[in-house]
Amino acid sequence: MFFTSIIGHEFQKEAIRRASLENRVSHAYLFFGPDGVGKKLVAIEFARILNCIHLSDRIAEKKLETNPCDCISCKKIKKGIHPDVFLIEYGGIKDIKVDQIREEVEDRLYFKPFEGRFKVAIVDEAHRMNLNAQNAFLKTLEEPPSDSVIILITSQPQVLLPTIRSRCQLFEFKPLSQDVIVEEIIKRKKLSHDEAILAARLSGGSLGKALSLDQDLLSERKEIIMKLSNINPNSASQVLNFVESLPKGSSSQDVNKLMFIFYIISLWLRDVVLLKIGFSTDFLSNRDLIPIVSKLADSWSMDNVLDKLKFLEKAWYEAFRGNVNKQIMLENLVLKITE
Numbered sequence: 328m329f330f331t332s333i334i335g336h337e338f339q340k341e342a343i344r345r346a347s348l349e350n351r352v353s354h355a356y357l358f359f360g361p362d363g364v365g366k367k368l369v370a371i372e373f374a375r376i377l378n379c380i381h382l383s384d385r386i387a388e389k390k391l392e393t394n395p396c397d398c399i400s401c402k403k404i405k406k407g408i409h410p411d412v413f414l415i416e417y418g419g420i421k422d423i424k425v426d427q428i429r430e431e432v433e434d435r436l437y438f439k440p441f442e443g444r445f446k447v448a449i450v451d452e453a454h455r456m457n458l459n460a461q462n463a464f465l466k467t468l469e470e471p472p473s474d475s476v477i478i479l480i481t482s483q484p485q486v487l488l489p490t491i492r493s494r495c496q497l498f499e500f501k502p503l504s505q506d507v508i509v510e511e512i513i514k515r516k517k518l519s520h521d522e523a524i525l526a527a528r529l530s531g532g533s534l535g536k537a538l539s540l541d542q543d544l545l546s547e548r549k550e551i552i553m554k555l556s557n558i559n560p561n562s563a564s565q566v567l568n569f570v571e572s573l574p575k576g577s578s579s580q581d582v583n584k585l586m587f588i589f590y591i592i593s594l595w596l597r598d599v600v601l602l603k604i605g606f607s608t609d610f611l612s613n614r615d616l617i618p619i620v621s622k623l624a625d626s627w628s629m630d631n632v633l634d635k636l637k638f639l640e641k642a643w644y645e646a647f648r649g650n651v652n653k654q655i656m657l658e659n660l661v662l663k664i665t666e
């Protein structure tokens with residue numbers, strides 16, 4: 328069966344099923360939405376439906392749901408070795424250049440399909456194409472080779488030229504609901520219900536991210552909150568020691584780590600706000616830290632917490648602009664949060 332292993336996105340899945348069965352597939356699609364929600368999985372499954380050797384039977388029967396398909400084409404696409412389906416990934420490359428787009432996408436699309444009905448090019452992180460590459464790509468979109476389907480995937484559609492966006496059929500992928508993520512985490516990982524809720528909240532609606540959060544990261548969160556809530560802002564050494572332990576580099580590993588820490592702090596401050604406005608502890612993200620959160624909710628005024636959140640937001644914005652002195656910014660942030 329198609330799409331059975333993909334969680335959520337019912338509307339998109341149904342639209343793809345129908346377009347495939349009714350033989351009205353567009354030449355280009357833009358799948359956009361947050362990272363880790365399943366855009367690439369849906370794109371690969373789409374390629375599988377289009378090239379499955381049983382597709383014409385299914386069109387005749389007008390239904391896609393059959394027994395799990397293990398035809399040779401479906402198998403090859405699953406393994407990533409089908410000659411007509413290419414997934415182009417540019418992990419880590421900031422700037423996809425025009426030559427890469429020509430060689431890896433355009434040149435390959437202009438051949439007739441070798442085995443399947445369609446050539447399918449899936450370009451992940453399409454926003455990494457530089458302006459020249461996007462312009463070159465636009466030409467392909469204006470005169471798409473026959474029997475070809477292009478699927479662009481991005482979390483930043485605003486970075487793509489409006490003319491690219493307007494030539495694609497747009498599919499927006501929303502973050503998955505917390506309940507769906509919690510259910511999946513419990514099915515697939517050895518986490519308790521409370522830990523699963525926490526992972527879901529920390530993931531911002533991305534199942535991929537939620538599944539990558541293990542017990543170590545969840546414990547690290549606990550440690551960070553406990554340390555922060557014990558810092559005396561009048562003790563320079565305590566503040567500096569904590570800042571010392573934070574990642575300040577510009578590698579993607581450091582940046583992601585710092586983003587994770589900021590996110591932890593924001594969820595923790597939000598927990599304090601929730602208690603202050605009268606929500607029960609069931610609504611907290613950090614349910615294993617209720618005594619700490621309650622104590623702060625009693626001692627901080629509402630204005631104070633909202634000020635901290637505002638400061639955090641500003642620091643968050645500055646931290647990822649790249650030209651800020653992170654040491655000073657983080658010292659100020661820790662002082663503000665612990666005062």
Ligand SMILES: [Zn+2]
Binds near residue numbers: 379400
């Ligand atoms: Zn098949």
